[in-house]
Amino acid sequence: MSSPFSDQIEQAQAEFERYKVALASAKRDLEATRTTVTGAKRAVTVTVDSYGKLLDITFPTKSYRSMAPAELSKLLVDTIDKARSQAVAATADALGGLAPPGAPVIADLFGGPVDFDSMLHSAMEAPTEAWRGLGGADHIEESAR
Numbered sequence: 001m002s003s004p005f006s007d008q009i010e011q012a013q014a015e016f017e018r019y020k021v022a023l024a025s026a027k028r029d030l031e032a033t034r035t036t037v038t039g040a041k042r043a044v045t046v047t048v049d050s051y052g053k054l055l056d057i058t059f060p061t062k063s064y065r066s067m068a069p070a071e072l073s074k075l076l077v078d079t080i081d082k083a084r085s086q087a088v089a090a091t092a093d094a095l096g097g098l099a100p101p102g103a104p105v106i107a108d109l110f111g112g113p114v115d116f117d118s119m120l121h122s123a124m125e126a127p128t129e130a131w132r133g134l135g136g137a138d139h140i141e142e143s144a145r
Contacts, residue, residue, distance in 0.1 A: 019098070026098055035087040039079035043067065046076075050091045052084035 002010075033050040043064040047056040057076070064072055 022098055026095055029094065030091060033087070033090070035083050035090065037079055037083040037086065039075045043072070044075055044079050046079050046083045048080070048083045048087045050087055050094075052087045054080060054084075 030050040034047050034055065035050075036045060036047045038045045038060070041063045042061050043059065045056075045058045045060055046054065048054055064075075067075070
């Protein structure tokens with residue numbers, strides 16, 4: 001026969017395992033995700049990863065050759081910015097439901113790669129804090145007496 005306390009521990013462990021699986025799946029998906037945006041006049045195409053890191057710039061047509069340097073520069077900056085914005089928004093949407101209690105808001109994580117280790121650590125702390133809130137340490141000390 002199990003106690004309500006051990007049932008809560010088992011539920012917390014099962015929830016943590018589900019979270020670990022979901023986080024690992026999201027990480028694989030994000031590592032494979034690419035966003036590609038083509039600029040005006042099809043002069044430039046840029047590709048970024050799921051964090052907005054620039055991976056590739058191509059010039060699908062020769063229209064860039066007739067552009068003034070400042071115009072081409074602006075087109076590059078605008079196209080890269082658009083690709084990054086789309087990638088970050090898609091990543092935030094994909095991770096939205098995965099943040100453990102006490103973790104930063106997903107959108108705040110961007111500015112660099114998502115720290116999955118930190119998210120996992122936060123998820124591991126949540127059951128420990130819940131256990132402490134239930135008087136878990138006191139329960140063990142009383143059982144030892």
